[in-house]
Amino acid sequence: MNYVLGIDGGGSKTVCVLMDETRQVISRGKAGASNYQSIGVDAARQSIEFAIMAATDQAVNITKPIKITAICLGLAGIGRAEDIEVVKGLVQQLQNSELLPIKWALSASDIVICHDALIAMVGGIGNHVGIVAAAGTGSIVFGRNHQGVTKRVGGWGYILGDEGSAYKIAIAGVQAVLKAYDGTGMPTSLVDIFKAYLELSNLEALVELIYRRGWGVTEIAALAEIVDLAAALGDKVANQIIDDAVQYFVKATSTVIEQIFSDRPTLELVTTGSVWQGKSKMHEKYTASLVQQFPDVKVIFPKHEPAYGAGLLALQKLS
């Protein structure tokens, strides 16, 4: 039996699945962050090694020896040719690890390295063709067609892009609060909801939280929940923010469809990320708007996790 490793490496955790050639997940392991551009190559390699170890330690008790014939790593922030070389080097180093209870001698062509949107799409749909609309802390719309042609829109990060993401929804919510305070924006219940949720006595404290307490993108993105709640409760300003996010995703998705699915096949589109789980009907609005424009698109929630998608991409190397 042939086995592969599928790895999902992100800014908060790394997941590894050990998969056999029948697409069966034998075992699964987790470890810390592995976005090497932020934490460095050594720390990333360690997290990936731990995740593989956690997955394979369980498995060797059931079936041994495990011979790994391919690996796919889907990593946040991977794109440039240099990145791919760095990660290939990292995998070569891991093959000499004495911690891992597996046998592998992979050639470069057995190592698949891609960005996290691709594995989220393949895992979410369970297929190599389709579209993912990811709206977590960041955002991206990414598709791959039957010919293997890919197209991405967005994914430019929190400074330059990420429209429709939890981060941008949160920022828009805080901005609406400040504009209401300044008198340049409409009154909104977001003012009281933010104050109550964050236990603030005044709005200066909100600004202090964000600038002086070293709040990062993740902490700010968590505030999207407040905007979502206010929208669900009927606040007009909050609903406008959600509608803007929906409109962005519809525009981004239609750009991907026009460009690589112009023959309009029946098509699955998976939505991933916390933003789609809200109470403000963002998912319903997005789906309704998209399906009206493209009746053959089926919008789904993920069938499997991204690491599973990485496993499927590794399996492709066997055929």
Next chain:
Amino acid sequence: MNYVLGIDGGGSKTVCVLMDETRQVISRGKAGASNYQSIGVDAARQSIEFAIMAATDQAVNITKPIKITAICLGLAGIGRAEDIEVVKGLVQQLQNSELLPIKWALSASDIVICHDALIAMVGGIGNHVGIVAAAGTGSIVFGRNHQGVTKRVGGWGYILGDEGSAYKIAIAGVQAVLKAYDGTGMPTSLVDIFKAYLELSNLEALVELIYRRGWGVTEIAALAEIVDLAAALGDKVANQIIDDAVQYFVKATSTVIEQIFSDRPTLELVTTGSVWQGKSKMHEKYTASLVQQFPDVKVIFPKHEPAYGAGLLALQKLS
């Protein structure tokens, strides 16, 4: 003769003017940054001390002894009551400095501490009443009426506010480039202008510059110049960015006018910051739009620097 010190403390430099009671500037000194929230109280105190020393060392050769009877410090990021207390303590410490060739024994009421928008307004207009529309790295519109009532709009910093600032114009320019690349935005000459100006081979390199080379707000804000240039050359997308900035400032300014100048007096408004110096007619567009709405408002460029405004505010303590 009574003398006062006027101090303008910011994120890149500190300026001190020594002024006599006839509003005459006797001398002027400069030192490094003094925004204590970023660099710490000790470093800020040192910069302020150096700036005072640079100003007073020259002056003691002309006229001595110099007895300082009031001081005004206008500092970036000052707002909360805690900030004011910190800076008052800092001034008390400076009075014990053996480096400074001046005599002073100021009581708390002779120490004026305010934010940088107020001294920019007072210096820019040469008067305690009026409005400042500041558009440098950040942005704020701030006014004070004859009754001493103040109103500010914006000034919420680069994450939450600063619409119309160099930083936000730069970000909007880069976003327009990325949207053109993604296919979700209009084609724009900004793509080629950015590439040429930054000597980039491709757009990934632009993203790398901003995220991976540790570019801060100041470095990004400098790119506003490119957007301004493209707008001046007739690019539609760049002109839309400039027009959005103009519209923001008109809205912010009219909010200040409605709120504290509702009796519609003849009124001077000073524009400060690099953004107003561009080639894209942003200043002309803003002035035209504002004067149409409020014919009694006179839009001017600064008559004096902010430290001069701090001097005038200190002089008020003498009367």
